[in-house]
Amino acid sequence: MDKKIVLQIPAILIEIGDLADRKGVPAYVVGGYVRDMLMHRSCSDIDIMVIGDPLPFAQTIKNELPGRNLVVFERFRTAQLEVSDSEKQTFKLEIVGARKESYNPDSRKPITETGTLEEDLARRDFTINALALSLNSSSRGLLVDQFNGIEHLSGRILRTPLEPKQTFSDDPLRMMRAARFSAQLDFRLDEAIILAMNEMHERIRIVSRERISQEFLKIMQCPKPSAGLSILYETGLLKEFMPEVALMAGIEQVDGLGHKDTLYHTFQVIDNVAAQSDKLWLRVAALLHDIAKPVTKRFYPSSGWTFHGHEAVGIRLVSKIFTAMRWPLEPSEYVRKMVRMHHRPIPLSKEEITDSAVRRLIVDAAEDLDDLMLLCRADVTSKNPRKVARIMSNFNNVEQRISEVAEKDLLAKWRPPIDGKDIMDTLGLSEGKLVGIMKSRMENAVIDGIIPYEREAALDYIKMLYRELS
Structure with missing residues (x-):
């Protein structure tokens, strides 16, 4: 359902909307950019969805704005390019066509067909990412919100547009994304999402390890990584791809008069590090x-x-x-x-x-x-x-x-006061085991305070060693 909310949009999107009008193409900004705009978060990656073929429109943007670094993915009917506004800020655009998807149960790769705006928004992972912003002049800035994403943004809760089991069955990586968005945005998960993740965690096995790693490392880069890591552990996802870490749960270690669970101790250590270092x-x-x-x-x-x-x-x-x-x-x-x-x-x-x-x-x-x-x-x-x-x-x-x-x-x-070449030149030796032994003993002598950290002292020391070892 459309919420009668109209947002001010930046000049670069007005230009793209004017191009869409001239070409007779319905165009919308969708997904993360809309979410971040509403949350007052900066974002330079913009997904633009058109009703129809996106590739000619991408070429129009390149020719007339102008754009640069256009990359076309014919198989997926999408294109990527970069544009800059009058203040020289660069935006990365992805131009896609509205589509609907179906899935083979053994794969997360969708079978896609041309779809409507409503069908496209329904296939998205979470309601806060299923928001669309019209770019055409007749409805410019009008927010399309058919799954109550604005309400969920306000309540800081993650929900799926469709039933969670269907959303996660279609693409199990979305379970990882649920943990990531919860930690990244400080949102709680809807109970139905948690139940679905608990029931379906084994389905993550069909996702490539590379994609799992991408999401996992994004969780590790969150302000408080434990928020996402706890979700991964408590829903059973963590043991599917990193069982060695999940095994730490329940392992007690002495801490004064009490005991602590090694896994949750580890999560606290990560948060402590994250508070001090990126x-x-x-x-x-x-x-x-x-x-x-x-x-x-x-x-x-x-x-x-x-x-x-x-x-x-x-x-x-x-x-x-x-x-x-x-x-x-x-x-x-x-x-x-x-x-x-x-x-x-x-x-x-x-x-x-x-x-x-x-x-x-x-x-x-x-x-x-x-x-x-x-x-x-x-x-x-x-x-x-x-x-x-x-x-x-x-x-x-x-x-x-x-x-x-x-x-x-x-x-x-x-750095050692002398290196292997110095030893070989001083003693007339060629490279070999003896040089390595003398270099190691010389370094230890410096570290242990037997000789001062001086070049001449080190050279005298290796001469003495050589006499002993010869």
Whole structure:
């Protein structure tokens, strides 16, 4: 049903509407741009739906606005291009034709036919994305809202245009999108959506892992990722594509006088990181930092649950998850390092800190030291305020010692005072195992304070080593 709401639209859309009038084409802005306009959120991606063939209209926009970087997808009868307004702001347009869809039960790829405006809006994922804004001059700015999307926006609730089971059966990825929009927009899910997701979570298996990963990483980039992650776990979706994480639920770990569930502890750690950093892969490291606790847990009456070696097992699981989720390999080493080292600063916070121990932490963490310390602080989720204050004070001491040692030793961006080539040139050696052994022992000697961080001292040291090893 049309709500008699008329919105002011930007000049670039008025120009596109005038082009539509000249070509006799009914044209609407649909989906996320309309939603974000109503929520006063900035958005530069605009979906324009026309009644009829979209491709000639896309070409008209390119020729007359003008547009650029036109890409046509003949098979799907859609086109993409970019336009700029008078203030040089760039907009990415996707031009589509109104369509209706049907689905094979074993595939999320739709069988499409030309449809009406009403049929097109009915096929969309959520009512807040099933809003259309007329661009033609006779009804310009008129909002089409046949599924009460405005009401749901106002109430901050997600509902589907059709029955949730049909919406999710047609495209199971929409269940992931429900969790993402809930976290991204701070909306609650309608009870019918939650029930449908609980019943249908296994259907996500027909979706490619790449598409699942895209939605999952968008959840991880939300202001409070736990809002979406909790939905994924509680509806059974999480165990379908990341069972190693779901297994953390119910694993207890000692925390003062109480216990905490490792999965929800992990969700809190991610939120703590997200409050301090936008770095996606640091958030992923927070997700996976305790990933091996389910397989390393042991219970001792005297001390409770223990998880000995979970860092070492964890880095193997990180590699497995990166492969399964089709994540890029480049950040894998960073995440593995964070998982491997996330407990390293903790012993330093509980004892008299030696320069040698601090040097080793600086060298091993290298350029990721600040991220590691942020993760360690985020890992403190105790409800005991005195315990938290004590731990944070200890971490402050560690960071102070890091600063002191780094300044004293010039270790902030530590590099060995000499490299393998220096060793080979000084001793007249060719590349080989002996050079590697001497280089490693020289680096350890610097870190442990046996020799000063000076080039000449390092060269003298490798000469002495060479005499010993020859």
